[in-house]
Structure formats: structure tokens, C-alpha cells
Amino acid sequence: MLPDTMHAPGGHQAVLAHHFDDLEQQKDAATFGMWVFLVTEVLFFGGLFCAYSIYRAWYPEAFAAASHSLDIVLGAVNTAALITSSLTMALAVHASQTGQRRQLMIFLVLTMLLGTLFLGIKAVEYAQKFTEHHVPGPSFHFEDETLSAHAQMFFSLYFVMTGLHALHMVIGLGIMTWMLVWAWNGTITAEYASPIEISGLYWHFVDIVWIFLFPLLYLIGRHA
Amino acid sequence: MAHPVLLPPRHYLNDGYGVKSWLLTRDHKRIALLYLAGVTFFFFIGGAFAVLIRLELATPAGDLVSDDTYNKLFTMHGVMMVFFFLIPGIPAVLGNFLVPLMIGARDLAFPKVNLASWYIFIIGATFTMYSVVTGGLDTGWTFYTPFSTVSSTSAVVPAAIGIFITGFSSILTGLNFIVTIHKLRAPGLTWFRLPLFIWSHYAASLIMVLGTPVIAITIVMVAADRIFSFGIFDPSRGGDPVLFQHLFWFYSHPAVYIMILPAMGVISELIAAFCRKQVFGYTFVAFSSLGIAVLGFLVWGHHMFVAGQSVYAALIFSVLSFLVAIPSAVKVFNWTATMYKGSIAWETPMLYAIGFIGLFTIGGLTGLFLAAVGLDVHVTDTYFIVAHFHYIMVGGTIMAYLGGLHYWWPKISGRIYNEMLAKVSAAMIFFGFNLTFFPQFILGYLGMPRRYHAYPPEFQVLNVLSSAGASILGVGYLIPMAYLAWSLRYGRIVGANHWGAVGLEWTTTSPPPTENFAEPPVVTWDAYDYPTQVEGHVA
Numbered sequence: 001m002l003p004d005t006m007h008a009p010g011g012h013q014a015v016l017a018h019h020f021d022d023l024e025q026q027k028d029a030a031t032f033g034m035w036v037f038l039v040t041e042v043l044f045f046g047g048l049f050c051a052y053s054i055y056r057a058w059y060p061e062a063f064a065a066a067s068h069s070l071d072i073v074l075g076a077v078n079t080a081a082l083i084t085s086s087l088t089m090a091l092a093v094h095a096s097q098t099g100q101r102r103q104l105m106i107f108l109v110l111t112m113l114l115g116t117l118f119l120g121i122k123a124v125e126y127a128q129k130f131t132e133h134h135v136p137g138p139s140f141h142f143e144d145e146t147l148s149a150h151a152q153m154f155f156s157l158y159f160v161m162t163g164l165h166a167l168h169m170v171i172g173l174g175i176m177t178w179m180l181v182w183a184w185n186g187t188i189t190a191e192y193a194s195p196i197e198i199s200g201l202y203w204h205f206v207d208i209v210w211i212f213l214f215p216l217l218y219l220i221g222r223h224a
Numbered sequence: 225m226a227h228p229v230l231l232p233p234r235h236y237l238n239d240g241y242g243v244k245s246w247l248l249t250r251d252h253k254r255i256a257l258l259y260l261a262g263v264t265f266f267f268f269i270g271g272a273f274a275v276l277i278r279l280e281l282a283t284p285a286g287d288l289v290s291d292d293t294y295n296k297l298f299t300m301h302g303v304m305m306v307f308f309f310l311i312p313g314i315p316a317v318l319g320n321f322l323v324p325l326m327i328g329a330r331d332l333a334f335p336k337v338n339l340a341s342w343y344i345f346i347i348g349a350t351f352t353m354y355s356v357v358t359g360g361l362d363t364g365w366t367f368y369t370p371f372s373t374v375s376s377t378s379a380v381v382p383a384a385i386g387i388f389i390t391g392f393s394s395i396l397t398g399l400n401f402i403v404t405i406h407k408l409r410a411p412g413l414t415w416f417r418l419p420l421f422i423w424s425h426y427a428a429s430l431i432m433v434l435g436t437p438v439i440a441i442t443i444v445m446v447a448a449d450r451i452f453s454f455g456i457f458d459p460s461r462g463g464d465p466v467l468f469q470h471l472f473w474f475y476s477h478p479a480v481y482i483m484i485l486p487a488m489g490v491i492s493e494l495i496a497a498f499c500r501k502q503v504f505g506y507t508f509v510a511f512s513s514l515g516i517a518v519l520g521f522l523v524w525g526h527h528m529f530v531a532g533q534s535v536y537a538a539l540i541f542s543v544l545s546f547l548v549a550i551p552s553a554v555k556v557f558n559w560t561a562t563m564y565k566g567s568i569a570w571e572t573p574m575l576y577a578i579g580f581i582g583l584f585t586i587g588g589l590t591g592l593f594l595a596a597v598g599l600d601v602h603v604t605d606t607y608f609i610v611a612h613f614h615y616i617m618v619g620g621t622i623m624a625y626l627g628g629l630h631y632w633w634p635k636i637s638g639r640i641y642n643e644m645l646a647k648v649s650a651a652m653i654f655f656g657f658n659l660t661f662f663p664q665f666i667l668g669y670l671g672m673p674r675r676y677h678a679y680p681p682e683f684q685v686l687n688v689l690s691s692a693g694a695s696i697l698g699v700g701y702l703i704p705m706a707y708l709a710w711s712l713r714y715g716r717i718v719g720a721n722h723w724g725a726v727g728l729e730w731t732t733t734s735p736p737p738t739e740n741f742a743e744p745p746v747v748t749w750d751a752y753d754y755p756t757q758v759e760g761h762v763a
Binding site: 017018019020025028029032033036037039040041043044045046047048050051054055058059062136137138149150152153156157159160164 | 433
């Protein structure tokens, strides 16, 4: 039904903003802008990693005990899902650069499915924590009373860190939906693939944040 | 003048009329004016709180407002001025207007993002204003925990959300400037031909992009503590309130450089234009901006000398804080050297520039007092620190902001204001400012603590002087509001280059066309190429 090669309805002028000289300058600016944005994201999550490192160094026992209560299988499945989604994203970028419209759409959909799977599993994990009374606050309860206060700190960080990561995933899914529309209506062409490329940069970044979160929250200190 | 100068037939102000043409504009010049309206509004809100503070302090007894109300007054004064006037002030108004013009670009790299940043700013301000009108905020602008997370009964959450949101407007502005300066410079405009205004905005943008996310995440943690009782900064659950201070000052100290670096850029332009000389030591001044940006990230601990910081950490932060004086002094010395044997024109913007140098020097030198650990312990939380940072932020940033606004007003509006009134109000601001804040150095040194609504009677004379100065300062700020607004309609129309200055922004019409330049400029000269380019110009 869809032609396998891409075409832009209005030609180049449709996508070249008035204040750029040519598409290359526009692409350079957009890519550079996304990298600068990702730097701000590093600093954004950096504040949390800083807090995590300090409290982990202060309360290693409580953090190990609290970490034990996380479901490592669900965490591992989610890690695999996200890494695979980065692969499909990279393939989507390749398809956009080579002008293969149908493949681009297939890979974008796969990326979104894997992202949705991640969020679904995350919701299951949150529900578990909720029923176990591991959500910080007045109703918090931890099995080992002596570690309770500091275990609560672990879960505070767990929910803020994974919550913000999940929020970034939701935003990522929104961007992917947008890109899917642009792929479908022919805005994306081999000459104008930079929206897919910079969306990919964002997606990979969110993936990488998880690559740090998974060991910090689920793995380190489990057997200490 | 024999022939009256006319406005160009087509310019950015008459390219579309009506509310929609403004609220949906992507023209950086119009967005700059949207920001101008926003920050002016918040400046006067913050100013109104300052008026009440100085009225209360005119007498030793706490008789005008209650202690709780006073806590809210100084908090909301600080929040409004810092986050909604000083930080966006110069970059979002003058920077937005001038960065593309100065580098010969048609717009910023991301015009839609630029417009979005204004809306984000307004949405954030709305949240904070909501907190102001629904009971106010009493934590101090610093939001120290656990008071802000546990104890305070005031509207912390909407204020914090407002500041969180506004932070993204700052990030997007910084991002836009960085990409624009890298990618959209006119042919021939190499890095070392850039105006120093651009260098200083570039340095400030780096801080916006690197620092602002940290305050954002810190506010998220405060909100998690306050809304969901998480306890990240709650000592009863092993949380560390001092960690909050580290994270807060990691942004909020560099934030001072977000305010002052663009101000320094303005001053470099003014000094060169009104001395008709190349800025002395251009390269040093350019790199000193980057030096300040880098060092600025390494000195936050000097806000915590009395917060239980280890003596070794304090020592290192002290030394690093002294180092910031070096690039700052490089600028002051180079401006002075530029003025030396220059043909100085005493126009209004130059009065502000000279005022800036004097006030910034006092503010900077008293900063050295505070960088010295022993002395800082003595004056911590006294009026000495209040005076110091007002000399930097008000004496520095606002002087430069007003100087820049007066200098580029003919470019922005195509018209000139009443010079007489402008000079009188510049003098009033300088005099009123010093009368307001210089006595506070003495008060602080004598031991008067900040943030109290009552004080011992022996401090009254100096406090009355300060309140009297504030009233002069307030009037000084109102006059430019009036004559600048008046000039928009009735001001004398001036040509493309009213001051006879060099710089790409002066090569296009006043006001510029929407696309900035009729012909894309090509640059073959260095910045501030004064002796050659303005030969024969009669000011």
C-alpha cells in the first residue's frame, strides 16, 4: 500500500526553515542542539546520582537489604527490552537515512512496543512495592525494623530515579508517535532524516540512564 | 537637522499587528519584547515587596507588619527578583534581541523553542504568583531544608513548581544561544571577531545549561519530600539537609554569574562605543568570561562556611573563591584601560556603564571579605552579605540592564528618549542605590542580622538612611519606565546608527526588518574597529 521509497511532497523548501542557509546547516544545528540538551539531562540525573552515592556510602547495609526486595528478574527483562529497543531505534535511523520508509515505520513501532513493555513491567513492579508497603511515607514498613529509616531513603531514591526515568520514557513514546506520523505522511526523507536521528539520540540517552540505574538499584550490594 | 529622519517603511514592529501576531511570533526581536514586558512586571512586583521591607525597617520596632509577614516579604522579594527578573533579565531581553543581530543571523537557531521558553517562563511565574497571592512563601529564596520540606506552613509547593518550570525557560534560552553562536555566525565572523557581548552570553549560556538542571532536580527532591513525605533531606530518616545546600548552591552560586556575565558583556559594548576605542585586551576579556563561568562552578561551598563543612573543604572553597577575583579584575582593569585616553561621550548609557564599574568594584571587593573564612564567619547572615550581593546584582546587573536598554533603545524602537530625564534618573539611581546599600555594609559589620523585622534602636540612623535611599532608588526606576514608554510613540525618530557605533546590529535599519538584514552581512573586520569605521561621523 505504501510506496517503499520516500518522497517529500513540497520538496526541500518545505522542511528548510527560513533562517538557515541550507539543509546541512539546519541539520547541524538540530543535532548540536540535541546534544546540548542531553548534557542538561546528564546534570539533571546527576543530582540524583550524587544523592544516591552519598546515602549509599553512609547506609550500605540498609541499601543492600532494600535492594534485595526488588525483583531482579523483572529488572533484567526490562533491561533487555530497553537494550533491544535501542537496537530497533538504531535500525530505524538507518532506514530513514537510506530512505526505506516501510522499514522505518516498522522499526519505530517495534521501538514503541518495547518501550511500552518496559513501562508495563515497571507498573507491575511499582504495584508490588505498593502492596509491600515499600513506598516511603507514613505507611512505610520494612521487614527489618533496625534498617527501616535508611531503607526508606533507598526507596525514596528508587521512586524518584525510576519515576523520572519512566517519565522520560513516556515523553520518548510521544516523540516516537510524532515521528511515526512524519514517516507515514512523507515528511521524513533520506535528505531530511535528522528528526529521526535526534529522536534516536534522545531514546538512546534514556536507555543509557537505565543502564546506570539497573546495577545501582538492583545489583550492587545484593550479596553483601 | 534639515531633513527629518523617517522610520523604515518595513520593520519587525509593523510586520503584522494584533495580539496574535505577538503571542504566536517566532521573531527573536518580538520575543525579546515579550520578555521585556514580563520581566518589567515582575521587577515591579519584587520592588513592591522591597518597598514594604524598607518601610518596616525605618523604625526599630516591628510595627508595620508581623514577623511572619516580614518573612514572606523578603522571601517573595528575593524569589521574584532572582528567578523572574535578574536571571532572565539581560539574556532573555537584550540577548534575545541582539545575539542574532550581532552575529549577522536571521534568527536564533530554534525560533519555536525560543517562543516556547517565554511561555514556560510565564507559566512558571504564574505558579509562583499563585503562591504569592494564596498566603505567600516564608522559606527565604534559598528554600533551606528541612524548614521548606517539613516545617513551613506557607505555599512552598506552588512556588517551587513555578521555579522548576521557569528553569526550563532558562535552559532553552541558553541552549538556543549556544547553538546559534556556534552554527549561525555570518561568513567571516570568526570567534575572535565576535563582540564581547556574545562571548559573555556564551559563557552565561554554558552556566544556564549546566547549572539549571541541578536546581531542577533539587526542587524535584524537595517536592517529593513535601508532597509524598519521602524524606530525602529529612534528618529523622537519615537524610542530610546540608546535601540540599550543596545541590542548591551548585546552581545558585553560578546563577549569580548568569546575572553578571551578560551584564559585563553589555558594559564592554558601552565602553567601546562611548570611548570610540577597541576594547583593551579583547582576548583577555573574552576568555575571562569563560574563566568566570568555569571557576563559578567550583566555589559554591563558600555559602556554607558555617553549615558544618569540614575545615579543609572550607579552605579549598575559600581559595577558589579568591580566584574568581582574577578574571573579574581583568575585566574591570581592561574597561578602565579602554577609557584611558578615549574620547569619552557622556551619554546616558555611558553613565550607567561607569556606575556599573564603580558599584561592581565595591561589590567584588567585599566579596573577597566573604571569601575569607575567618571574616565570613563574623559577617554571615548579617546585612554585610545583603549589601554585598545587592552591589553585585542591583549595582551590577540592573545598572548594566538599564544601560543596555538605553543604548539599544534606538535600535529596538527606532526612537530616542528624553536625554535630560534619562541622565537625571541615571544619577538618581546611582545616588539612591549607594544610599540604600552602603549603610548596610556598616550595619552588617556592626552585627545587625538579616531577615528580622525588628532591630536594636542604635541601628536606626543607618536604617533610616537606607530606607531614604530606597525611596530615591524607587523613583529613579519609575522615571525610565515613563519616558521609555513615552518615547515609543513620541520620541524623536533616529537613524540606523544613532550612536555612531560599530557592530553588525548598527548596520541594519532601526528598527530592523523581520529578517534582520536586507543583505546577509559578510564580516571582514575585527570587533570594535573604531578608528577606521566611524571616521567622519558626527555624534
